[in-house]
Amino acid sequence: MDTVFAHFSRYITLSDTLKAELAAVLEPVHFSKGELVLDAERTCTRSYFIIEGMLRAYFLKDGKEITDFFSAEEEWCNSPKSFYTQQPGEYYLDAIEPTDAMAISARDLVSLFDRFPEMERYARLSMGTVFGHLMERIASLRFTSAKEKYDHFLQTYEGIHHRIPLGMVASYLGITQETLSRLRAGK
Amino acid sequence: MDTVFAHFSRYITLSDTLKAELAAVLEPVHFSKGELVLDAERTCTRSYFIIEGMLRAYFLKDGKEITDFFSAEEEWCNSPKSFYTQQPGEYYLDAIEPTDAMAISARDLVSLFDRFPEMERYARLSMGTVFGHLMERIASLRFTSAKEKYDHFLQTYEGIHHRIPLGMVASYLGITQETLSRLRAGK
DNA sequence: GTTAAAATTTGATCTGGATCAAATAATCAC
DNA sequence: GTGATTATTTGATCCAGATCAAATTTTAAC
Numbered sequence: 001m002d003t004v005f006a007h008f009s010r011y012i013t014l015s016d017t018l019k020a021e022l023a024a025v026l027e028p029v030h031f032s033k034g035e036l037v038l039d040a041e042r043t044c045t046r047s048y049f050i051i052e053g054m055l056r057a058y059f060l061k062d063g064k065e066i067t068d069f070f071s072a073e074e075e076w077c078n079s080p081k082s083f084y085t086q087q088p089g090e091y092y093l094d095a096i097e098p099t100d101a102m103a104i105s106a107r108d109l110v111s112l113f114d115r116f117p118e119m120e121r122y123a124r125l126s127m128g129t130v131f132g133h134l135m136e137r138i139a140s141l142r143f144t145s146a147k148e149k150y151d152h153f154l155q156t157y158e159g160i161h162h163r164i165p166l167g168m169v170a171s172y173l174g175i176t177q178e179t180l181s182r183l184r185a186g187k
Numbered sequence: 188m189d190t191v192f193a194h195f196s197r198y199i200t201l202s203d204t205l206k207a208e209l210a211a212v213l214e215p216v217h218f219s220k221g222e223l224v225l226d227a228e229r230t231c232t233r234s235y236f237i238i239e240g241m242l243r244a245y246f247l248k249d250g251k252e253i254t255d256f257f258s259a260e261e262e263w264c265n266s267p268k269s270f271y272t273q274q275p276g277e278y279y280l281d282a283i284e285p286t287d288a289m290a291i292s293a294r295d296l297v298s299l300f301d302r303f304p305e306m307e308r309y310a311r312l313s314m315g316t317v318f319g320h321l322m323e324r325i326a327s328l329r330f331t332s333a334k335e336k337y338d339h340f341l342q343t344y345e346g347i348h349h350r351i352p353l354g355m356v357a358s359y360l361g362i363t364q365e366t367l368s369r370l371r372a373g374k
Numbered sequence: 375g376t377t378a379a380a381a382t383t384t385g386a387t388c389t390g391g392a393t394c395a396a397a398t399a400a401t402c403a404c
Numbered sequence: 405g406t407g408a409t410t411a412t413t414t415g416a417t418c419c420a421g422a423t424c425a426a427a428t429t430t431t432a433a434c
Contacts, residue, residue, distance in 0.1 A: 061330065068326070080322065084315055113311075117304030123311045124300075127318065128271055134321040135267065139255070141328040142361030143248065146421065166382065174329030179421055181383055333391065353412065366391055368413050 001026070003051055004102055007074050011125040012118045021116070025108040031055070031095035037077075038093035043086055044079035046103040053099025054163060057091045058171075067172040070096075072160050076126075077101075097163060141174060149173045150183050188213070190238055191289055194261050198312040199305045208303070212295040218242070218282035224264075225280035230273055231266035233290040240286025241350060244278045245358075254355040257283075259347050263313075264288075284350060328361060336360045337370050 001023055008014050008022075029048065031037055037055060038044050048055065048071075055077040058065045068091065071077035082089025086106055112119045133156070140152045153173055154161050161169070170180040188210055195201050195209075216235065218224055224242060225231050235242065235258075242264040245252045255278065258264035269276030273293055299306045320343070327339045340360055341348050348356070357367040 066330070068322075081319060113308070117307060120304060120307035120311055121300070124307055124314065127311065127314050131314065131318065131321070132268060134318070134325065135255075138321065138325060138328065141325065143253070176422060177382075178384085178423085182421095185383075352410095354410095363392060364412075365393085365414085369391095372413075 001102070003074065004049055007049070008122055012122045015118075018112075018116050018118065021112060025112070026102040026104055029101050029103045031099045031101070033095060033098050035095045036092065037095060038079055038082075038091065040079075040090055040092045041088060043088050044082035044091075044093075044106075045086070046105050047076050047078040047083055047109065048101040048103050049076050050074065051100040051102065053095060053097040053101070054160070055093055055099060055101075056096050056168065057093055058168075059090045059092065065092075065168075065171065067168040069172070070157065070160070070164060070168075072157075096165070096168070146173070146175045146179050147183055149175065150180065188289070190261065191236055194236070195309055199309045202305075205299075205303050205305065208299060212299070213289040213291055216288050216290045218286045218288070220282060220285050222282045223279065224282060225266055225269075225278065227266075227277055227279050228275060230275050231269035231278075231280075231293075232273070233292050234263050234265040234270055234296065235288040235290050236263050237261065238287040238289065240282060240284040240288070241347070242280055242286060242288075243283050243355060244280050245355075246277045246279065252279075252355075252358065254359040256359070257344065257347070257351060257355075259344075283352070283355070333360070333362045333366050334370055336362065337367065 004022065004026060005014055005019060014022075026049070031053070037048070040059065050071055050073055052073060054070055054072045056067055057069050057071075057077070057079065058067045060066070077093060079089040079091035079093060081087075082091065083106055113123070136152075136156075140149055144152065150169075150173060153169065157164070166180055166184070167177050170177045173180070191209065191213060192201055192206060201209075213236070218240070224235070227246065237258055237260055239260060241257055241259045243254055244256050244258075244264070244266065245254045247253070264280060266276040266278035266280060268274075269278065270293055296306075300310070323339075323343075327336055331339065337356075337360060340356065344351070353367055353371075354364050357364045360367070
């Protein structure tokens with residue numbers, strides 16, 4: 001729980017009341033490696049704050065898994081559109097490592113937003129951070145070679161990249177496995 | 188001012204007090220076609236809500252202008268990172284059409300956030316909308332042909348695309364002008 | 375440990391879109 | 405309006421990375 005509080009404290013000051021409320025609604029969960037966290041057929045009712053491990057969001061295209069993003073320690077993971085609209089979305093979530101996380105339900109979160117304005121602020125500010133990452137990723141996708149994309153990935157997921165299978169990295173970058181394999185071999 | 192209020196009302200209920208405050212800090216501005224709205228050397232101190240016209244954000248790469256996004260009627264335009272951090276950023280903003288907008292300064296906005304929790308909510312929810320667009324754009328950039336990227340653009344900027352010069356569209360899509368020209372000719 | 379299944383590497387070929395170059399067409403300044 | 409600048413189209417060539425195919429390595433199940 002300390003990890004969660006520390007994360008919130010990067011953006012807002014946590015009152016004791018809010019701490020107590022958070023502690024009351026956050027539920028520790030564990031996923032084993034390879035476990036499906038969310039099926040795209042279902043609505044994403046909970047968001048997961050990762051304590052240890054890594055989750056992945058992917059969708060299916062022509063029957064193949066296309067990885068859209070990874071979430072590691074001290075990041076939230078959910079199926080954004082589905083969690084926001086509370087309708088089924090396109091993403092599957094799975095655990096690519098044994099993962100410990102704290103889960104919060106959409107309804108509990110909404111209730112916190114209603115009662116704690118600082119939660120709104122936290123959400124606004126932390127979204128800003130993610131926003132920046134998305135814009136960088138767009139720039140990287142548009143104007144860089146496969147090699148540069150991979151280098152950018154290594155930098156973004158510094159210290160984490162070796163934990164992710166090559167095929168997933170390739171689809172995340174929008175290049176083929178073969179190309180990525182050759183890049184890594186240094187050709 | 189009604190246009191601005193209508194926009195806010197899509198996300199929150201505007202109290203009379205907040206309306207009055209907004210009216211007090213929003214300043215009407217006009218830019219003529221081609222006018223530079225923000226130089227990348229400078230800090231983006233204001234955000235512009237566009238009433239009519241279109242602004243564009245671009246950066247320089249090898250001396251050439253690379254368009255990153257367009258903002259049209261009922262959208263906000265600023266240099267995101269610069270506006271958020273109040274440090275100079277990488278973006279230039281210019282008007283690609285004669286544009287009428289309402290400007291709000293970063294300091295006024297911060298003050299509104301401090302005094303009106305519903306402004307925090309507005310920001311969180313409206314960012315969610317933009318967030319969705321960015322994710323779609325990422326998907327479009329990674330796995331689609333030039334033709335599909337252009338089709339996606341036409342769809343996203345439905346009714347607006349004909350107002351944007353081809354070269355800007357091409358750099359927005361991350362393809363060359365020549366390729367886009369050929370696509371449009373239907374080859 | 376042995377075998378089967380999955381992930382990664384390596385090889386050969388092909389192609390969409392880039393690049394380089396130049397001709398037209400549209401827009402602007404005066 | 406007219407010349408000059410800027411935007412768009414068209415043509416020829418080239419290459420990064422895709423695709424198709426298969427070998428090799430790694431991982432997992434029993």
